[in-house]
Amino acid sequence: MTPLQARSLIWVLALLPAIVAVVMLRESDLASPEAVLNYLGRLTGIAGLALMLAAAILSCRVPGFDRPFGGLTKLWWTHHQLATAAFLLLLAHPILLTLAAASVSLDAAVATLLPSGLDWALWTGWGALLLLMLFLGPGYRFFGEPDYQRWKRLHRLAAPAVVLALIHTLYLARTLPWLWEAVLWLGLAALAVVSILYRFSWSRRFGRRPYRVARVVRPANNVVELELEAEGPALTYEAGQFVYLTPRDPSLVAGRGEEHPYTLSSAPGETGLRIAIKALGDASRAIQDIAEGSRVQVEGPYGGFFPQRSSPDAPELWIAGGIGITPFLARARHLAEVGEPVDIVLIFCVQDEARALWLDEFRELATTLPGFSLHMHYFYENGPLDSTFVGERCPNVETRTAYICGPGPLLGLAQKVAHELNIPRSRIVTEEFDLL
Ligand SMILES: Cc1cc2nc3c(=O)[nH]c(=O)nc-3n(C[C@H](O)[C@H](O)[C@H](O)COP(=O)(O)OP(=O)(O)OC[C@H]3O[C@@H](n4cnc5c(N)ncnc54)[C@H](O)[C@@H]3O)c2cc1C
CATH class of the missing domain: 2.40.30.10 (Translation factors)
Structure with a gap:
């Protein structure tokens, strides 16, 4: 399965309750503009909760589960996108329901927005939305440079947010037949609970x-x-x-x-x-x-930076920056152990020679590992990396798979260079050292 297929599958599974709701659309749901708004309000609630549960399921961190997605950092990215989509849908949910109620009367709109007394069905919904804003907000660069440890602590609010959202849904669910509601929500919730228990209890005790x-x-x-x-x-x-x-x-x-x-x-x-x-x-x-x-x-x-089964003569271009050299160091050491000929060009980007880590070991590998060549790119001497620098040192560059690892700015630049050198997007593989 390719990473794109794996991601698409997750999105389809996550949207399943919403798909079922669309398939079971009733005539009365389209009978008037307020009925349509009300239906859309319920649909965004269903889709938002399902995406939120899918994001929770993806946080399980079972070794190997991330492989089809192209590694854990890519899986986190899907988790992040699911949570963002859930957040936007759940924000739209009360707005659409209020607009639907407003077309009946102002009182009905106010009652939808501001629950009175002990209206648990609505309070749980608002509680879930508030918690969602609190724990998702600090993860977006829009709100300033995220602090990883604070973001991680706030992420614990995800558990009560999901519980409140489930209670809210089970109180008010009336879009799907009762059995469908029970099976879909309990099934997804059970999977989310198992994933979270695995991540925070089982893997800590038995996985380390x-x-x-x-x-x-x-x-x-x-x-x-x-x-x-x-x-x-x-x-x-x-x-x-x-x-x-x-x-x-x-x-x-x-x-x-x-x-x-x-x-x-x-x-x-x-x-x-x-x-x-x-x-x-x-x-x-x-x-x-x-x-x-x-x-x-x-x-x-x-992680799945390098493919599990790669043909030894498939040509590769490695672009590393700073400490981003570590996956290449591991692979070069492994290839030296195996001792088969390779076709690899390594462009190692650092500020100057003093900051080139393991340079002696790489120079040694370049003389002993057949088909492996090393080219240093010193920023102080050569300026920013460009396609001329790479193209002149890397024969048949367009036939290669480019593996890129390094700090954020280099990652973007190297991807651009690989693209300019006609390496198709499907053959440009990156590893991010940043999880937020
Ligand atoms: C897939 C991957 C591979 C990595 N490989 C290496 C490596 O081989 N060598 C190396 O020196 N560094 C590597 N890093 C980076 C390393 O994880 C961070 O430098 C380290 O976690 C920083 O923590 P800190 O508290 O010192 O810095 P902080 O200033 O607290 O964090 C700097 C950044 O590191 C990340 N980070 C911090 N804490 C965590 C955490 N607990 N879990 C996940 N990410 C966190 C966040 O993106 C954060 O913004 C890798 C990162 C990833 C994602």
Whole structure:
């Protein structure tokens, strides 16, 4: 299944209750303008709640489930789109119902907007909408640069929001036959509950594997590469995948017991795991001082940057920026282990040579791995990356699959360059190191 097919399938499943509602449309629903408004109001409520439940189901984070979507970051994107669509539909829901009531009388409109006394059916609806605004708002850049930890804490409000929305729907549901309402809502709600229980209880207890920090290597002054030894069953993974790492070192000044996503920089054939971490914020800065011998937990693997089965002679163009080199490091180490000829051009973009991580190892690989070539792009010397720079160094560029990983601005630029060099969109693969 392609990522597009996987995403489309989720959208169709999420819209199923709304599709059923459209199929079961009654003549009376179209009898007058107010009936149409009322029907649209109910339809937006049904679609909004179903999309919200689908977004909750997608948050399950089961290793492997993200693969058909092109990796967990792409799956999060679908989750984000579902939640945004749900939010807009649920905002439209009371507005349309109020407009429908307004065509009957002003009193009816006011009663729809402002529930009186203990009208639980309406209060639960408003409560759900308010919570939805509170937990979704901070995730949009429109409201300022999002703070990840605050956003994560506020996201817990999603659970009561969904419960209130379900109560509201079960109180007022009258669009579909009773049995359909019960089966659709209870089915979707059960799936959402299982996903959330898996994510916040089961995976934390049974999905995290214990590892020990065997060695801390320092390839640069703000980067560490941790070498981890399994203290139980070892993780199996593919080159380029990532894990959630939870350090347990009691001496850490920040980020202890906090999970953060990091790409595995080791080759899958190695005995232990290697994880390279650049200091980019509180937790990643504190981990630079993690003690050797301390314990960490590893959950995963996630991601699908490189294909599961790739033909060794399928030509590739790799564009990496800064710490975005880690998935390529893992894959290059893996290819060196396998020892088969490849056709890969790596363009490694950094400010200057002093910031080129693992440069000696890549230079060595360029001489020992047949078909692998390395080209450094120094921003201070070469300016922003462009198609002339890449085109001159990469033969048959239009026949290649481009894999791009790096900070946001480089990601956008490299995609543009690949596009200008006639690499079709279907062969441009990106990995984002940003989840918001
Ligand atoms: C798929 C993926 C692979 C990554 N691989 C690497 C790698 O190999 N090496 C490396 O140095 N960095 C990697 N990162 C980035 C790394 O996760 C962040 O730098 C780190 O989480 C920053 O946390 P902080 O508290 O130090 O910084 P903050 O300033 O708190 O966060 C900076 C940004 O990091 C992200 N982030 C922060 N906390 C979390 C969290 N708990 N879960 C998810 N995202 C979070 C958010 O997008 C946030 O905006 C990867 C990120 C992703 C999504």
